[in-house]
Amino acid sequence: FxxxxxxxxxxxxxxxxxxxxxxxxxxxxxxxxxxxxxxxxxxxxxxxxxxxxxxxxxxxxxxxxxxxxxxxxxxxxxxxxxxxxxxxxEGITTLPNITVIDYPKQIFRVKTTQFTWTEMLIMVWVLGMMWSECKELWLEGPREYIVQLWNVLDFGMLSIFIAAFTARFLAFLQATKAQQYVDSHVQESDLSEVTLPPEVQYFTY
Known part of the structure; x- marks a missing residue:
């Protein structure tokens, strides 16, 4: 036919x-x-x-x-x-994506938790896919949405992305707080010779 x-x-x-x-x-x-x-x-x-x-x-x-x-x-x-x-x-210090300039007192975890421009673009795409899934869920209803296995797969994929970016963002916030402590309380440029609080020292290596 x-x-x-x-x-x-x-x-x-x-x-x-x-x-x-x-x-x-x-x-x-x-x-x-x-x-x-x-x-x-x-x-x-x-x-x-x-x-x-x-x-x-x-x-x-x-x-x-x-x-x-x-x-x-x-x-x-x-x-x-x-x-x-x-x-x-390529290694931590040679990422072509990184746009932040290093300086002597910059702690290691701040350098490794910086969001690169490709990661920001990926987040934009993920937000767009989340919006598309929300529209589909609204139009079809929860029951019809869950019945389709592709929707379950998309939901799982987006959940992994959101969890990863959330954990990365929280780690960046904690590392930023540690960096602020170092900038305000430490005068030496070599952090290996300085005694730091445990919650700050963790982010220096």
Whole structure:
């Protein structure tokens, strides 16, 4: 039934909704459109958020554009994860992501708990995925949401990200407090020669 030419025609019409001109284009043009959407995704998302009922909003609501945008977003997210993970193998003091300048009295844990720009972008993506899951939960209801195993998998993945970033943020706060103590009470630049309280000394190595 689905393989019937009339059904295929209807499916293609739905797939390229509001993009009838793209349907007759060559594969090269379609690939170029995909590349443009991937590169301009932040601006397209901002435009859709500002004016969802505009012509741009109608185009972005088409199934084809939704698929391209979601695929591009997920590929960028995976790229950020890979880049951030590979960055760690370069060592603590040579991370190209780090933008904070070291100074003699900076304690080790402050250096290692600084958020890099890739981690901040990952957090933005995670917040966006959380918003998407909340919308889906609101529209479908808790019972229908839990029945779908993909939703449970997404919930588990986002929970791990949130737990990791929360623990990292709390560690950074504690290390910052220890750094403030060192800056205000310690005059020597070599912290190994200074006797510090245990709760502060823990963050120096």
């Amino acid at each position: 689905v393989a019937h030419p009339n059904c295929q025609q209807q499916l293609l019409t739905i797939w390229y909704e509001n993009l009838s001109g793209l349907r007759e284009q060559t594969i090269a043009i379609k690939c170029l459109v995909v590349l443009v959407v991937a590169l301009g995704l932040p601006f397209l998302a901002m435009g859709y958020w500002i004016a969802p009922c505009s012509r741009l909003g109608k185009i972005l609501r088409s199934p084809f554009m939704k698929f391209v945008a979601h695929a591009a977003s997920f590929i960028i997210f995976l790229g950020l994860l890979v880049f951030n993970a590979s960055d760690r193998f």
